[in-house]
Amino acid sequence: MSDPKALVLRSSGTNCEAETALALEMGGAETDVLHFDRVLEQPGRLDGYGILVFAGGFSYGDDVAAGRVWGLELRTRLRDALRTHVGRGGIALGVCNGFQVLVESGIFEPDTPPAERSVALYDNASNHYECRWVVLESQDCACPWLTPGEHTPTPIAHAEGRFVVRDEGALTRLRENRQIALTYVVDGTGADPYPANPNGSIEHIAGICDPTGRVLGLMPHPERNLWPWSHPRWTRIPKREAGEGLAFYRRMVEVASGACV
Numbered sequence: 001m002s003d004p005k006a007l008v009l010r011s012s013g014t015n016c017e018a019e020t021a022l023a024l025e026m027g028g029a030e031t032d033v034l035h036f037d038r039v040l041e042q043p044g045r046l047d048g049y050g051i052l053v054f055a056g057g058f059s060y061g062d063d064v065a066a067g068r069v070w071g072l073e074l075r076t077r078l079r080d081a082l083r084t085h086v087g088r089g090g091i092a093l094g095v096c097n098g099f100q101v102l103v104e105s106g107i108f109e110p111d112t113p114p115a116e117r118s119v120a121l122y123d124n125a126s127n128h129y130e131c132r133w134v135v136l137e138s139q140d141c142a143c144p145w146l147t148p149g150e151h152t153p154t155p156i157a158h159a160e161g162r163f164v165v166r167d168e169g170a171l172t173r174l175r176e177n178r179q180i181a182l183t184y185v186v187d188g189t190g191a192d193p194y195p196a197n198p199n200g201s202i203e204h205i206a207g208i209c210d211p212t213g214r215v216l217g218l219m220p221h222p223e224r225n226l227w228p229w230s231h232p233r234w235t236r237i238p239k240r241e242a243g244e245g246l247a248f249y250r251r252m253v254e255v256a257s258g259a260c261v
Contacts, residue, residue, distance in 0.1 A: 004256040006031045006051035009039065011070050013097075016056035016223065020095065023223035024051065027249030029256070036073065043081045050256040051091045052082070054098030056157075056221060066121065066160035067097055071104020075114055079105060091256050092215045096158055099207065099217030108179065108210050108217070118170035119208070121219070122162045125200025129159040133232060134198055135185040136206055136220060142178040142213030145251035151185060152244045153231055154220035156198055161219040163201035163208075174208060182207035182218050222248040 006029040010017040017033050024031040029051060039045050046052065060069040074082065082105075086092060094102035100121050106114040124130055133155050138146040165171045174180050184204040186193040197204045199219070207218025222245030228234050230243040 003028055003030045004050035004253055005029065005048055006053060006253070006256070007046070007049040008033045008053045008055050009036050009098075010034070010055055010057075011036045011059045011073075013059045013061050014055050014057035016095065016097075016221070019223045020053055020055045023226055023245065023249045024053065024253065026226060026246060027253040029249075029253045036070070040073070040077055043078060046081055046085055049085075049090065051093065051252065052085060054092075054094040054101050056096035056098055059097055059101065062097075062160070065104075066158075067100025067102075067104045070097075071101045074101060074105040074107075079107070082107060083110070086210070086212060086214045090214065091252060093252065094215075094217040095221055095223065096156075096161075096219055099219055100160065102215065102217045107215055108208055110210065118166035119174075120164050121160055122164050123160050124158070124162055124198070126194065126198075129157075130161070130195070130198040131155075131157045132195055132198060134196060134206075134220060136182045136218075137185050138182060139180050140178065141181040141209055142211060143181050143209040143216050144213055145248075145255045146181060146216075147251075152222070152248065153225060154222050154245060155224045156220045158199070158219055161199040161201070163199075163205040163219075165202060171202065177211045178213075179208045179211060180205055181209045181216055182220075221245075 006024040008017050008021045021031045136152045138150045140148040184197040186196040209216045225243035225245035228240045
């Protein structure tokens with residue numbers, strides 16, 4: 001079976017496309033990087049790819065709100081093409097700013113008008129930029145390449161990563177649709193969850209998927225934990241052959257290739 005093809009999308013202000021492409025290549029995917037405008041010119045470019053990734057950074061400087069402008073472009077000009085990609089079995093991933101873009105596009109709530117969407121990513125509860133390592137726990141969700149209960153150390157770097165919902169009904173829908181994909185691991189004693197939950201997200205949510213499980217977004221950066229020495233305590237933790245983020249991308253590539261479907 002040939003390696004699946006992956007496309008990393010970037011825009012003005014994106015700055016994580018190179019390490020994201022490297023993570024995909026190390027995970028086994030043939031990978032290209034392309035500016036979003038080139039895809040808008042020729043939406044058919046997406047047809048040859050099994051994986052689409054919206055990379056992290058600060059698209060359009062986050063001047064209006066994080067991911068707002070790029071998300072609007074995606075929603076109004078490429079949303080149907082993205083839905084077609086997912087409908088034929090393709091995968092879409094948004095990391096950090098890419099997650100913000102996907103949330104703004106409304107892709108996680110396919111049956112809800114964009115103006116009525118019930119989830120958002122808001123300013124960190126700490127009211128400042130957070131750059132630290134956290135531990136993620138994979139949930140029993142619709143995403144086919146996450147293993148429930150697995151813990152993954154991953155760095156975060158964002159100022160607007162607090163996952164919020166409009167009301168309890170929105171949270172119930174996420175649970176019932178198995179869309180809560182990743183949560184921050186916090187102290188179960190009831191102590192202040194910060195900084196383990198670095199942004200104050202409701203129910204410690206770090207990432208969600210769409211109802212199909214083929215679209216995943218998360219605030220942390222697994223592409224920044226590819227080697228054993230990526231972790232700041234790598235000399236003091238049990239020996240690892242690779243950073244835990246590499247397994248995340250390898251499994252995603254396997255699913256895209258059909259090996260794990």
